[in-house]
Amino acid sequence: MARSQYTGPTEMPAIGAVRQVALAAGRNLDSTLAFWRDVLGMSAHARYDPPGIAFIMAGDVRLLFTDGVPAGTVYLDIAGLEAFHTDAKASGVPFTAPPSLVHRDTEGTFGPAGESEWMAFLKDPAGNTIGLVERHTPQEE
Amino acid sequence: MTPLLDGSEDPRKVLVAREIEAISNADIIGWAGLHAASLGYADDLNYQQLVRSNPRNAVALGKAHGHLKSLIARQFPDFNDRSQQASEMAREVFLRRLREYLQDDIAPFHVCRMVSHIEQTYEYPHWLGDLYNACDWMDERTTREQASHLGDVIKQVIADNGEIPVHRSN
Numbered sequence: 001m002a003r004s005q006y007t008g009p010t011e012m013p014a015i016g017a018v019r020q021v022a023l024a025a026g027r028n029l030d031s032t033l034a035f036w037r038d039v040l041g042m043s044a045h046a047r048y049d050p051p052g053i054a055f056i057m058a059g060d061v062r063l064l065f066t067d068g069v070p071a072g073t074v075y076l077d078i079a080g081l082e083a084f085h086t087d088a089k090a091s092g093v094p095f096t097a098p099p100s101l102v103h104r105d106t107e108g109t110f111g112p113a114g115e116s117e118w119m120a121f122l123k124d125p126a127g128n129t130i131g132l133v134e135r136h137t138p139q140e141e
Numbered sequence: 142m143t144p145l146l147d148g149s150e151d152p153r154k155v156l157v158a159r160e161i162e163a164i165s166n167a168d169i170i171g172w173a174g175l176h177a178a179s180l181g182y183a184d185d186l187n188y189q190q191l192v193r194s195n196p197r198n199a200v201a202l203g204k205a206h207g208h209l210k211s212l213i214a215r216q217f218p219d220f221n222d223r224s225q226q227a228s229e230m231a232r233e234v235f236l237r238r239l240r241e242y243l244q245d246d247i248a249p250f251h252v253c254r255m256v257s258h259i260e261q262t263y264e265y266p267h268w269l270g271d272l273y274n275a276c277d278w279m280d281e282r283t284t285r286e287q288a289s290h291l292g293d294v295i296k297q298v299i300a301d302n303g304e305i306p307v308h309r310s311n
Contacts, residue, residue, distance in 0.1 A: 073282055089203060090203055092199040092200065092203060094199070096281060097250060097254060097281045098162060098254070100162070100250070100253070100254035100257055100258075101254075101256075101257030101260075102253075102278060102279065102280045103277055103278050104277065119280055119281075121280070121281040129281065129282065131280065131281070
């Protein structure tokens, strides 16, 4: 007898926005959180010891720092990317990539048409890659 | 990644290479350690600072670009890093990096981040070929496998610039 195939729910679930993203805590959660606080200005919203996890809020999205997940990549909006890069670099923050043009949104797929997306990258002590993203108008390029 | 500079380069070319993100501050210090300075600037304060810099010292690394700019401003006051002369230097450095890409030495983003700097500094020079389009959505996480089209575009750019792609023999 043929096994019946799962065809999915009769109504699609109402899945909404991203609530939480898991990133690696690294060997020393204190160091990782200190980096996010001191370099990015994002302090821990909550911390639970045990089990040794912490949350940082990025807008409405919770960034969960925990053991047991590989280092991840998260892209964060920033205003004033170039100035931030200049200041942070002068303070000794190592960037893996300076602000660079990654995409021209000529058709307005992700925002106003004609804007471009610039990104810079750095890594936290846990090895997570942080992409800092800013959209520029054509006049700002 | 193989160092792009071998020490024989004119300091102006090193500055251009840094401005288009072809090299890092550590590369500037590495260059200074290899470079045989002409008498004109061998005793320049900023050049000496570069020669004495430790590339593993974050503070020294942070200052390297500034030292180089000061050296150029003092010793080559007529040099304009957006001039046609600078554009030609940028082209030479860029093609060197493109050849390295074909030798599997650098990542797609390393090529593409240079493209945006070159476009802006030298007003979309023709020698960039179709890299403007080929670099769309290339970021630091983009792998060479994901960017399989990039190699073909790079080969075309090298050919259009009268360069023969060099492939690693070993």
